[in-house]
Amino acid sequence: MSESMPPDPGYFLDNLRTTDPEVYEALAGELERQQDGIELIASENMVSQASLEALGSIIVNKTVEGRPGGRYYGGAEFADRIESLAIERAKALFGCGFANVQPHSGSQANQAVFLAVLKPGDTVLSMALDAGGHLSHGAAPNLTGKWFNPVRYGIDGDGFIDMDAVERLAREHRPKLIICGGSAYPRAIDFAHFRQIADSVGAVLLADMAHFAGLVAGGVHPTPLPHAHVTTATTYKNLRGARGGIILTDDPALARKLDSAVFPGVQGSVILNAVAAKAVCLGEALKPSFKVYAAQVLTNARVLAGALMARGITVVSGGTDTPLLVADLRPFGLTGAEASDSLEAAGLTCNKNTVPGDTQPPAVTSGLRFGSAAGTTRGFRETEFRHIGGWIADVLHAMAASGARDETVERIVCAEVRALCRSFPIYPGLDADAPAGAEMNRAAGS
Numbered sequence: 511m512s513e514s515m516p517p518d519p520g521y522f523l524d525n526l527r528t529t530d531p532e533v534y535e536a537l538a539g540e541l542e543r544q545q546d547g548i549e550l551i552a553s554e555n556m557v558s559q560a561s562l563e564a565l566g567s568i569i570v571n572k573t574v575e576g577r578p579g580g581r582y583y584g585g586a587e588f589a590d591r592i593e594s595l596a597i598e599r600a601k602a603l604f605g606c607g608f609a610n611v612q613p614h615s616g617s618q619a620n621q622a623v624f625l626a627v628l629k630p631g632d633t634v635l636s637m638a639l640d641a642g643g644h645l646s647h648g649a650a651p652n653l654t655g656k657w658f659n660p661v662r663y664g665i666d667g668d669g670f671i672d673m674d675a676v677e678r679l680a681r682e683h684r685p686k687l688i689i690c691g692g693s694a695y696p697r698a699i700d701f702a703h704f705r706q707i708a709d710s711v712g713a714v715l716l717a718d719m720a721h722f723a724g725l726v727a728g729g730v731h732p733t734p735l736p737h738a739h740v741t742t743a744t745t746y747k748n749l750r751g752a753r754g755g756i757i758l759t760d761d762p763a764l765a766r767k768l769d770s771a772v773f774p775g776v777q778g779s780v781i782l783n784a785v786a787a788k789a790v791c792l793g794e795a796l797k798p799s800f801k802v803y804a805a806q807v808l809t810n811a812r813v814l815a816g817a818l819m820a821r822g823i824t825v826v827s828g829g830t831d832t833p834l835l836v837a838d839l840r841p842f843g844l845t846g847a848e849a850s851d852s853l854e855a856a857g858l859t860c861n862k863n864t865v866p867g868d869t870q871p872p873a874v875t876s877g878l879r880f881g882s883a884a885g886t887t888r889g890f891r892e893t894e895f896r897h898i899g900g901w902i903a904d905v906l907h908a909m910a911a912s913g914a915r916d917e918t919v920e921r922i923v924c925a926e927v928r929a930l931c932r933s934f935p936i937y938p939g940l941d942a943d944a945p946a947g948a949e950m951n952r953a954a955g956s
């Protein structure tokens with residue numbers, strides 16, 4: 511070929527708004543949604559501008575496989591530096607000897623643990639989904655439920671883990687892996703007791719701290735690390751970083767198995783921009799200000815639980831030790847699906863959630879799950895969370911009284927929510943070089 515392809519002069523220069531207005535507009539809409547609504551989904555948070563920069567950085571271009579210092583491709587000097595920073599920070603933050611920061615998600619972190627310590631068909635003892643467990647702990651439609659033999663424990667009538675049942679099921683079924691930690695379990699877990707049970711049957715104990723890793727990092731929640739053989743977490747919930755997972759352990763032999771379970775076991779190349787952002791969030795979590803944030807997340811969750819209970823709403827287990835809480839709507843005769851739709855219309859985003867003993871299907875449910883992390887990140891404290899509890903109660907009581915969504919109440923609450931959110935601004939416009947985008951976002955409220 512004699513003719514070379516002419517370089518596209520805009521390729522390295524033009525911004526998204528210019529080159530792809532459709533995607534740009536959707537992102538601008540999402541920014542406005544995040545700015546003007548209150549985010550109460552417990553698995554969400556708002557990352558720092560620094561994390562956003564790392565996520566959108568040129569390290570996305572680099573492909574590496576393997577671990578720092580042992581890559582299969584060249585040119586990995588800076589990739590190694592970035593991943594090593596993330597690993598060292600994870601170890602320092604959680605006080606452990608080994609960290610793998612490559613899992614693309616919490617589910618893949620858990621998959622790697624299954625691959626490292628189990629054979630197909632082995633028995634796993636974990637928390638039932640309707641008690642607050644996670645899909646990746648052996649739920650029927652998940653790979654972990656299809657290829658392994660899950661046995662489930664639940665919670666007692668007061669909403670706490672039934673440790674007698676855990677002990678009995680462990681003795682009866684001799685699991686190879688026991689998992690503690692869930693997606694909708696609001697209480698502190700007795701990790702030492704779990705370890706004792708695991709040891710008594712020769713099982714590996716996995717603590718999945720996805721929903722309290724930020725509180726552990728901030729020193730306001732017991733740490734599972736000294737008790738569990740292996741601990742997994744997501745980095746994007748209350749830990750407040752980029753989407754992804756991490757795996758932590760103190761056991762060198764297990765660490766080697768876990769590393770090869772991540773790669774080449776369940777993953778290929780590393781998503782290095784996510785790893786760079788994990789390094790940034792772990793660095794943020796090592797700063798003293800993170801302790802203040804973590805303590806406020808916990809306080810806010812407790813204030814919200816108290817505000818709901820004060821208005822007659824049942825909170826599973828009567829409170830929380832984590833950033834999340836679950837409301838049981840059965841006494842109101844409401845489903846989680848209709849209640850979450852009405853709250854969303856009122857500017858309060860949360861998710862429907864099964865409650866213990868729920869007879870509604872998973873797409874309907876009888877509960878709602880709320881989390882305090884995202885609101886805390888934008889600056890909400892006790893006063894704001896008391897208001898939020900009052901608004902949730904207004905919407906639910908109105909619905910329960912009329913048997914249908916009350917659009918008047920939704921409209922009134924939505925206006926109040928929006929007014930509060932205006933006093934707690936989040937990111938500026940999408941693109942610093944695109945004043946029209948920034949204006950679009952600000953104009954929407956003025």
Ligand SMILES: *Cc1c(COP(=O)(O)O)cnc(C)c1O
Binds near residue numbers: 691
């Ligand atoms: C959120 C969560 C995960 C991981 O979720 P991904 O969506 O796969 O990142 C794993 N375990 C628990 C307990 C969780 O709550």
